[in-house]
Amino acid sequence: MYPPKGEKIELDREYPCPCRRPGHLKPITLTEALGCDRCQQIFVVDDNGTSIEQLSTHYPYKQVWRWTGSHWKRARSGMKEIYFPLAVGVVLVLAIVWLPIALRLSVGASTIPWIILVVLLAMLPAVLVWLAYRR
Numbered sequence: 001m002y003p004p005k006g007e008k009i010e011l012d013r014e015y016p017c018p019c020r021r022p023g024h025l026k027p028i029t030l031t032e033a034l035g036c037d038r039c040q041q042i043f044v045v046d047d048n049g050t051s052i053e054q055l056s057t058h059y060p061y062k063q064v065w066r067w068t069g070s071h072w073k074r075a076r077s078g079m080k081e082i083y084f085p086l087a088v089g090v091v092l093v094l095a096i097v098w099l100p101i102a103l104r105l106s107v108g109a110s111t112i113p114w115i116i117l118v119v120l121l122a123m124l125p126a127v128l129v130w131l132a133y134r135r
Contacts, residue, residue: 007069008049017041018052018065018072025052051075087125094122 009015011032017023023038034043034052043052046064054063064075098118 007067009045009052009067011045015067016071018043019054083125083128087129090125091122094118 011027011034013027015025015034017025017036017038019036019039019041021036021039023036025034025036025043027033028035028042032045033055034045035041036043042055043065044055045052051064051066065072066075098114098121101114
């Protein structure tokens with residue numbers, strides 16, 4: 001979901017850094033860019049002047065923020081926001097459906113692979129959430 005249209009970014013004033021560090025974005029002379037005095041990141045103002053994009057990033061996706069007048073809001077939310085609900089849903093399905101089926105099977109050599117499969121599938125959402133939220 002995209003946030004409402006942001007306010008126009010003025011290149012002659014200072015803004016707080018959107019990277020959640022205690023820095024300030026200051027205009028870079030003769031460019032349409034802002035630089036943070038704390039984290040040394042460079043941000044470019046987009047064509048319509050309502051959002052900034054982080055230039056020097058090690059993330060595979062570009063990070064874009066909109067200025068609301070008091071703070072920055074992410075303009076594009078990635079797949080990261082659906083990982084947690086997806087992970088909870090998979091764990092619930094495994095706990096409600098698969099685990100009782102695996103436990104009702106007679107204890108023997110055929111039960112152990114099913115239990116291992118359920119445990120591995122339950123760990124998969126945790127790994128997805130970890131990958132999505134790591135920095």
